[in-house]
Amino acid sequence: MSSRERILGRVRRALADVTPDERPYEEAVPREYLREHGDRTAGQTVELLAENLADYRAIVHRCTAEEVPDLVMRLLARRGSQEVLVPPGLPPQWLAAADPVRIHDRAAHTAARLDRVDSVVTGCAVAIAETGTIVLDGSPEQGRRRISLIPDHHICVVRVPDQVVSSVPQALERLDPARPSTWISGPSATSDIELDRVEGVHGPRTLEVILLG
Amino acid sequence: MSGTFVGMPGFPPAAHPAFPAAAHDAVHNPTLRANLRHATHTIRAKRARAVGELSDWAALREAGRRIKDHTLRHLDRYLVQLEESVTAAGGTVHWAADADEANRIVAGLVRATGESEVVKVKSMATQEIGLNEALAQEGIRAYETDLAELIVQLGEDRPSHILVPAIHRNRGEIRDIFRTEMGKWGRPAPEGLTDTPAELAEAARLHLREKFLRARVGVSGANFMVAETGTLVVVESEGNGRMCLTLPETLISVVGIEKVVPTWRDLEVFLQTLPRSSTAERMNPYTSMWTGTTDGDGPRTFHLVLLDNGRTDTLADEVGRQALRCIRCSACLNVCPVYERAGGHAYGSVYPGPIGAILSPQLRGTGSEIDASLPYASSLCGACYEVCPVAIDIPEVLVHLRERVVEGGPAVRQGNKVVLRPAKGHAAERAAMRAARWAFTHPGALGAGQRLASRTRRLHPRTLPGPGRAWSGTRDLPAVPPEPFRDWWRRTHGGKDGAA
Numbered sequence: 270m271s272s273r274e275r276i277l278g279r280v281r282r283a284l285a286d287v288t289p290d291e292r293p294y295e296e297a298v299p300r301e302y303l304r305e306h307g308d309r310t311a312g313q314t315v316e317l318l319a320e321n322l323a324d325y326r327a328i329v330h331r332c333t334a335e336e337v338p339d340l341v342m343r344l345l346a347r348r349g350s351q352e353v354l355v356p357p358g359l360p361p362q363w364l365a366a367a368d369p370v371r372i373h374d375r376a377a378h379t380a381a382r383l384d385r386v387d388s389v390v391t392g393c394a395v396a397i398a399e400t401g402t403i404v405l406d407g408s409p410e411q412g413r414r415r416i417s418l419i420p421d422h423h424i425c426v427v428r429v430p431d432q433v434v435s436s437v438p439q440a441l442e443r444l445d446p447a448r449p450s451t452w453i454s455g456p457s458a459t460s461d462i463e464l465d466r467v468e469g470v471h472g473p474r475t476l477e478v479i480l481l482g
Numbered sequence: 483m484s485g486t487f488v489g490m491p492g493f494p495p496a497a498h499p500a501f502p503a504a505a506h507d508a509v510h511n512p513t514l515r516a517n518l519r520h521a522t523h524t525i526r527a528k529r530a531r532a533v534g535e536l537s538d539w540a541a542l543r544e545a546g547r548r549i550k551d552h553t554l555r556h557l558d559r560y561l562v563q564l565e566e567s568v569t570a571a572g573g574t575v576h577w578a579a580d581a582d583e584a585n586r587i588v589a590g591l592v593r594a595t596g597e598s599e600v601v602k603v604k605s606m607a608t609q610e611i612g613l614n615e616a617l618a619q620e621g622i623r624a625y626e627t628d629l630a631e632l633i634v635q636l637g638e639d640r641p642s643h644i645l646v647p648a649i650h651r652n653r654g655e656i657r658d659i660f661r662t663e664m665g666k667w668g669r670p671a672p673e674g675l676t677d678t679p680a681e682l683a684e685a686a687r688l689h690l691r692e693k694f695l696r697a698r699v700g701v702s703g704a705n706f707m708v709a710e711t712g713t714l715v716v717v718e719s720e721g722n723g724r725m726c727l728t729l730p731e732t733l734i735s736v737v738g739i740e741k742v743v744p745t746w747r748d749l750e751v752f753l754q755t756l757p758r759s760s761t762a763e764r765m766n767p768y769t770s771m772w773t774g775t776t777d778g779d780g781p782r783t784f785h786l787v788l789l790d791n792g793r794t795d796t797l798a799d800e801v802g803r804q805a806l807r808c809i810r811c812s813a814c815l816n817v818c819p820v821y822e823r824a825g826g827h828a829y830g831s832v833y834p835g836p837i838g839a840i841l842s843p844q845l846r847g848t849g850s851e852i853d854a855s856l857p858y859a860s861s862l863c864g865a866c867y868e869v870c871p872v873a874i875d876i877p878e879v880l881v882h883l884r885e886r887v888v889e890g891g892p893a894v895r896q897g898n899k900v901v902l903r904p905a906k907g908h909a910a911e912r913a914a915m916r917a918a919r920w921a922f923t924h925p926g927a928l929g930a931g932q933r934l935a936s937r938t939r940r941l942h943p944r945t946l947p948g949p950g951r952a953w954s955g956t957r958d959l960p961a962v963p964p965e966p967f968r969d970w971w972r973r974t975h976g977g978k979d980g981a982a
């Protein structure tokens with residue numbers, strides 16, 4: 270007997286008390302919790318996102334579409350970045366004024382090569398106000414997962430209010446489970462040493478979020 | 483039969499002293515107690531705030547409980563569905579009945595890649611099966627990449643907390659471990675390393691980065707698996723998880739069969755309750771989700787090893803099976819007066835605290851001294867149940883397992899129906915009695931518990947199956963004099979023993 274058959278057999282014997290007429294999934298799980306917490310206008314939801322991002326030590330900037338190139342240029346310059354990683358579908362105007370050399374997200378780049386790149390600029394799939402979270406799903410504006418992981422400086426552009434939802438349930442509704450996703454809430458952190466929170470272990474130690482709108 | 487059953491290599495319970503003996507060291511180690519007290523109290527207060535932000539916490543908790551219960555009651559169906567979804571998305575599913583089989587599968591998969599090292603994300607399941615040790619025997623080095631796990635691994639130590647495994651180490655000890663041990667495993671600690679947490683974290687970043695960048699094989703667990711879509715979810719803070727899940731060419735995830743949930747939508751409950759319950763954050767810094775393999779992004783090969791190792795035995799127990807709802811948030815550890823005093827190592831398993839006290843004896847059986855004593859490593863105060871985000875009634879299961887130790891009865895071990903002998907006169911019972919006595923001779927543990935219990939139990943009326951499990955009855959520990967505890971304590975100790 271294969272282990273698969275053995276385990277499934279054990280499960281079925283263990284569940285001898287479960288009768289076939291048990292309530293189906295839809296009835297067995299009450300969903301009396303809220304779809305979102307609180308009543309806010311779209312503008313207030315964006316405010317809440319900014320607040321919660323900052324609370325988890327992301328650096329938040331706000332600007333209009335015209336101001337993006339200049340802002341991105343200044344953020345990269347302030348950081349002294351020589352090279353910046355660029356996802357394939359990033360709107361070119363976002364980097365129109367930036368000085369660093371563009372490194373395009375190519376499969377041929379080894380992880381060691383990406384480790385020498387200073388910064389990365391991406392878009393996002395959705396942002397969650399209640400938790401201060403941005404979600405990347407590998408779409409062309411965001412690129413493959415490793416490009417937002419290896420550089421130490423991540424600039425993420427969120428289009429507000431369109432890409433902002435209030436809550437976790439609303440975010441899941443917008444995402445496609447078939448795409449790999451990365452949920453980011455502030456820079457990498459650890460509390461493993463005496464529960465003292467330290468920002469930045471392996472992921473980008475600086476996360477800057479541009480709320481564009 | 484059950485007397486020799488040892489389901490978890492790694493920390494063979496046979497070699498582990500019973501709970502009270504193991505707790506003795508911690509109780510008499512002031513540094514350890516201070517570390518634990520500081521840590522658990524800090525996180526407890528933060529958690530209460532994070533949970534307080536959600537006005538619908540009770541409804542989320544209830545939904546989480548029901549999702550898990552429903553899944554467990556139809557586990558065969560959801561496992562088969564999960565297998566189909568993962569396979570359709572490009573992954574390969576393996577089934578492991580016990581620890582040895584899981585270890586064999588993983589070692590074989592690593593060997594097939596031609597590699598002799600793997601990077602690992604912190605995972606309870608792989609600790610439970612002793613994967614690192616098993617791989618080492620095959621000549622494969624497994625590098626732990628979670629900071630706390632790294633501290634534990636470099637210090638040749640054992641984890642003592644689910645979430646903060648090195649909670650028993652202070653910064654000075656960590657610096658010493660890094661200075662002396664890092665060089666043996668790769669890049670040494672920087673010259674002049676001090677004990678500030680930021681410098682220690684930086685040392686870990688540098689040490690591990692070279693390993694991430696060259697890694698060809700990653701090993702992980704998972705917090706959730708979605709049957710409907712085949713999606714796996716890993717919740718973490720440091721980014722080491724992202725590194726291990728994204729950079730290697732081959733990813734092997736070892737996951738307990740109880741981690742499956744039916745639908746994508748179910749994640750909306752647990753992604754709200756888990757971070758707030760565990761790290762007391764609105765959301766943890768990083769959560770990774772992946773479904774099979776994705777062209778050009780992440781590992782090209784994905785293996786999922788579904789692990790039983792005592793879970794189906796636990797499922798066969800109608801009272802005890804609720805322990806399988808656990809999402810490993812560790813909130814129950816942080817509120818437990820016994821854990822706070824005894825420390826994580828006393829529980830003799832990778833699962834410490836209240837959840838360990840009900841999970842280990844079910845996964846491994848109650849045949850060994852440590853496992854027979856674990857159901858007594860509690861004052862039954864109910865604080866663990868209060869904070870549990872999936873409403874596991876830990877006191878109920880503890881009482882049930884105590885009955886099993888004392889009275890014996892039917893159980894399932896490795897898939898077979900067995901009748902356990904009562905432990906009377908058995909080493910296990912003596913261990914259990916010592917544990918009961920331990921809880922009673924540490925009035926701080928019990929007193930704190932009783933106060934919480936009287937405050938909260940009234941709010942949660944329940945009907946327990948069987949007259950023997952009525953709540954009032956269950957508070958009488960076997961062979962403890964039927965007089966009120968405080969009278970008994972005064973009579974037997976005369977108030978002399980003040981060391982709570």
Ligand code: SF4
Pocket residue numbers: 807808809810811812813814815837866869870871872873874
């Ligand atoms: S038993 Fe409940 S509180 Fe304890 S770790 Fe598991 S889910 Fe968390």
